[in-house]
Amino acid sequence: MIEFNKSYQANCDIFLKDLIKENIKFDLVLTDPPYNLKKDFGNNSDNLTLDEFISVSEERISDLKKLLSKNGSVIWFGIHHFIGFIQTIMYKEGLHYRRMNIWFYENGFSRSKKTLQTQYEPFLWFSENDKKWVYNVDDVRVPYKSKDRLKNPVYYKDSKGNKKKWEPNPNGAMRGDVWQFPTLSGSLYKNERTSHPTQKPESLITEIIKAFCPKNDEGFYEGTILDPFHGSGTLGVCCEKLNNEGHKIKWLGIELEKKWNDIGIQRLSEVNK
Template identity: 30%
Template sequence: MSGWVDQVFCEDALQGMARIPDGSIDLILTDPPYNLGKDYGNASDQQSVEAYLAWTEQWIDAVLPKLKPNGSLYIFLTWRFAPEIFVMLKKRMAMMNEIIWDRRVPSMGGSVRSFSSVHDTIGFFVNRKDYYFDLDAVRIPYDAETKKARSRSIFIGAKWLEVGYNPKDVWSVSRLHREHPERADHPTQKPVEIIERMVKASCPVGGVVLDPFMGSGTTAIAARQAGRHFTGFELNPAYCDIIQERLAAPEVPVAGKAAKKRRSAAKSALADEETV
């Protein structure tokens, strides 16, 4: 895998995808341009509807052959184009979830002619029924009050009470405000917390995550911190510099000793793999 793994290539994904061998990727995780007119240093987010959907179908057909038979794909989308793109993907894969990311936008301002949009849509797709999925890696612990309420003998030894519950399909995680310690100079940067959940659930330790649109590099950061490999592309040279700076910096802070312990174990497993 040398030469393309743990690398972010500063080039157009469609031109560089030949670098990635077919059937080599465990997880495709991507946040492509939404075509809402944002400035990414190029015109990638400023296409006509027809051109945007045609381009989307083109890159989807380029990346899917890179996925392993038991691999998965997560894609961030806006509600404006999610229906059309979900249909594209349903023709090629099985859809497992539509996840709603509640960005926790403050209740202020917004449109006066429609309801304020405060979420992103995430599609979770798989190739076949035996896809890799590690629920235990992303369970959410029950709080002390809930455990106490379930302290009757009937619940003693119940695995679900000890390991936590399955994250629902609405993820309430704050967007990265300007003063957030994770924040880089990128207009649509996603929190590591969200990306890391996908990586841990849908890519085995030592596996490879592909992101065709790296942006600020959050997929690479999350993959490395979780003990996975990464590869991907970014068209804007300024964002490529941000990615390298983030990869060279200390890891993003995590909450709690348990999370730190899990990351340490994942890194050790990856190090053992690399010495074999």
């Protein structure tokens, strides 16, 4: 019996098929798979030929589609080297493109003067349904660049020539498709950072959960979320911190390597003390 709110040490390529057999559905798949950049995760998952990378990605995305609820979404982090292949696979699997997003960070760096400094990573948003999906626009608003926007309404004409009044939302502007959050480098993030080579910041993952997780009638997040590449457990940590505020998220993580799964379990234990 598969339990929620738990991180499993397992091979996701096998575990996903077990989830399919149990007819478990997820409202959100939020994941950060190996980018195929030859990083050392303790196995060869990040060191595939292009044909191997495409083949395993096709099977995984096919399985994930079967696990989505009728209004569910996939958020898939990638790298500019290969994100186009992932996007094409998702189209072929019958998922519906919503947006290519950019995680932008100004504290990036470059190991070489022969190329551009690294300052972003893309992540895709595809939905199962082409007509209906979850996006909590007001939960992820951002401050206006100028407070002058709040002083006066703006008048415009709609498509039929009718005069309309637009007034700025007091909670801020709609979030765009560039999400600016710093990486975990430097002493400021030493308490959050683990030894995992591609750990994402909790601030970014929490914001994505707020954007795409369903809510109940009381305004609390109450969806099911899957991360088949759970790494150091950031998805679970973010969900549990939200649950400690009264939300009711059911999440499930899958991680191949015991080392990273143990780190994730330790982080979760600190949250749930």
